[in-house]
Amino acid sequence: MEISGVISAIVIGIVIGVIGRLVVPGRQRIGVLWTIVVGIVAAFVGSAIASAFDVADTEGVDWVEWLFQIGLAALGVAALDRVKVRRR
Template sequence: MSILWAIIAGLVIGLLAKLVIPGRQPIPLWLTILLGVVGGLIGNALAGAFGVADTDGIDWVRHFFQIGAAALLILVVTPLWSRRGA
């Protein structure tokens, strides 16, 4: 069941990351989900390092870290994905 939740979280985080990046990112949905999952893991690690992983209520800072990490990954991977056929 945790794999299913990781996929759902990766989808949400990846799509939110694509929303904050200006322009179009021509990567497939499966890659968006994968980068969202990896971004979520990186964001959790960063939140733990800064001591904001577990707070009372909604962990907004942790979510910002997750979306930011996924956005950076998408920014790095999109040009590589676009050039793969060249």
């Protein structure tokens, strides 16, 4: 993967993290930095899952890949919020 691909994956990961956080109802007690990290991880894992199902490289917008990524980001934000609440 080239440096431009890594940078674009990070930017997309930030967007995915924010959208994933918006999908989860209620108030999340995690910071912006954790949201970005969850989004980046969800973007990479969601792309891998979409590639495994052979829906990653289609013409136009890859809606299924985006759904995988946003769903994983929402799960990650909710799980991290649960961990933060239990520690308090």
